[in-house]
Amino acid sequence: MSTSYPNRPARGGRLPALAAVTALLVGLAIVFAFFVAPEDADQGISQRIFYFHVPIALTAYACFGWAAFKALLLLWRKEERYDLESYVAVHQGTIFGALTLATGSIWAKASWGHWWLWSENQLVLFLVLFLFYSAYFMLRFSIEEGPRRANISAVYALFGVVLVPVSFLAIRLAENVIHPTVFTRDGPQMTGTMFLAFCVAWVAITLLAYTLYRVELAGKRLDANLRELREALTT
Amino acid sequence: MTYFADVAALARKDLRLELRARDTLPAMLLFVVSTLVVFHFALPADAGELAAQGLLWLALVFTALLGLARAWAPERESGALDGLVLAPCDRSAIWLGKALATFVFLGVISAVALPAFAVFFAPVSWETVAGVALANAGICAVGTLLAAMAAASRTRELVLPLLFLPLAIPLVVGGVGASISDDPGRFLAFLGLYDGVFALLCWASFEYVVSE
Numbered sequence: 001m002s003t004s005y006p007n008r009p010a011r012g013g014r015l016p017a018l019a020a021v022t023a024l025l026v027g028l029a030i031v032f033a034f035f036v037a038p039e040d041a042d043q044g045i046s047q048r049i050f051y052f053h054v055p056i057a058l059t060a061y062a063c064f065g066w067a068a069f070k071a072l073l074l075l076w077r078k079e080e081r082y083d084l085e086s087y088v089a090v091h092q093g094t095i096f097g098a099l100t101l102a103t104g105s106i107w108a109k110a111s112w113g114h115w116w117l118w119s120e121n122q123l124v125l126f127l128v129l130f131l132f133y134s135a136y137f138m139l140r141f142s143i144e145e146g147p148r149r150a151n152i153s154a155v156y157a158l159f160g161v162v163l164v165p166v167s168f169l170a171i172r173l174a175e176n177v178i179h180p181t182v183f184t185r186d187g188p189q190m191t192g193t194m195f196l197a198f199c200v201a202w203v204a205i206t207l208l209a210y211t212l213y214r215v216e217l218a219g220k221r222l223d224a225n226l227r228e229l230r231e232a233l234t235t
Numbered sequence: 236m237t238y239f240a241d242v243a244a245l246a247r248k249d250l251r252l253e254l255r256a257r258d259t260l261p262a263m264l265l266f267v268v269s270t271l272v273v274f275h276f277a278l279p280a281d282a283g284e285l286a287a288q289g290l291l292w293l294a295l296v297f298t299a300l301l302g303l304a305r306a307w308a309p310e311r312e313s314g315a316l317d318g319l320v321l322a323p324c325d326r327s328a329i330w331l332g333k334a335l336a337t338f339v340f341l342g343v344i345s346a347v348a349l350p351a352f353a354v355f356f357a358p359v360s361w362e363t364v365a366g367v368a369l370a371n372a373g374i375c376a377v378g379t380l381l382a383a384m385a386a387a388s389r390t391r392e393l394v395l396p397l398l399f400l401p402l403a404i405p406l407v408v409g410g411v412g413a414s415i416s417d418d419p420g421r422f423l424a425f426l427g428l429y430d431g432v433f434a435l436l437c438w439a440s441f442e443y444v445v446s447e
Contacts, residue, residue, distance in 0.1 A: 128404055134397075135398045138397050138398075139388060139394055139397075142393075144389075151443040152384050163402060163405075166405050166428075166429060166433075169425065170405035170425065173408060174411075
């Protein structure tokens with residue numbers, strides 16, 4: 001690895017402002033989802049979880065994609081900082097993936113009376129991805145820190161983005177033969193206000209993920225710098 | 236053509252090691268037959284052939300895991316992998332050689348497991364045989380790379396199943412579909428797609444797993 005000082009501290013000042021904007025937008029999204037958007041005629045109040053469930057799921061995908069992009073940069077340019085960035089993105093993606101499973105499960109219970117439905121392709125896909133990325137942490141933390149760990153983590157993160165379409169195809173294929181389709185759901189038929197609420201929530205959740213990403217990155221970099229300083233002092 | 240000569244030499248080395256030491260293959264054979272027997276008692280008496288088809292795939296995947304956990308053991312002992320990485324050959328050849336040797340092992344396992352399954356449970360169709368061959372290729376491609384990752388970690392045997400099983404889900408879907416579906420062609424094509432995509436990815440990325 002080439003860079004001599006990989007863990008530059010984040011340029012201060014911007015992070016609190018980013019956090020403030022995020023908090024504002026998340027608040028706005030809550031207002032839109034609960035008070036502005038009209039009640040769904042068919043599903044009633046339970047439909048409102050849609051404004052969070054779908055943006056959280058899309059954000060989780062974005063995090064995994066971002067992690068794979070950083071992993072590719074690491075393998076390509078061999079700069080150490082990409083390792084931490086890729087790891088933090090996977091971490092955020094896994095958190096948002098778990099939230100997707102939780103909100104999806106709640107929605108399924110409210111709409112169909114079951115906590116879990118194997119016929120819900122997206123949910124099953126998230127379960128597979130959740131298991132896959134949970135193993136990422138097991139792998140990462142059982143390898144000694146260093147370029148080898150960075151490389152292996154990066155290759156594994158790249159596997160993730162390939163696994164998404166392949167698994168989705170597999171689940172689509174499986175539902176016809178192995179599991180009968182119990183429920184079919186049309187795409188959300190949305191009015192203008194509903195779509196607006198959805199968009200606000202989407203932007204808010206994406207920004208929330210980005211803010212958490214920056215905060216965790218800043219913290220992890222601080223940790224790394226502190227460790228380096230301590231080592232420099234003790235040796 | 237030196238690349239393929241390297242691959243052939245590496246695969247031959249693994250096969251010869253196994254022929255002389257007989258470390259892994261007998262254990263895998265015994266394991267797959269034992270698993271089938273356990274499955275007989277795990278299934279309710281009226282479960283029928285369809286359920287048994289699914290268990291065949293479980294037995295194959297778990298047996299493959301058993302072998303994959305040992306796949307890099309000869310290289311790890313006495314640091315042979317470092318020597319291989321330093322050798323003037325393309326590093327992806329190391330992966331391809333290992334994957335080919337593992338493919339041969341899994342072929343032997345399948346040649347025992349499928350007749351055993353036919354005797355114990357239900358007749359085996361040609362589609363199942365084709366599915367097993369394609370799935371074995373995918374298991375070898377992905378499994379040897381993941382095993383190399385796991386070999387670099389402290390918790391080797393523990394972490395490999397965690398890495399492998401989520402990636403094996405599409406293979407199980409394809410395999411079970413090929414066994415029981417009315418239209419096995421789609422599932423066989425899917426298995427072929429999986430093999431192609433992941434083999435390419437593993438071939439391209441193996442270098443980074445073994446080097447620093």
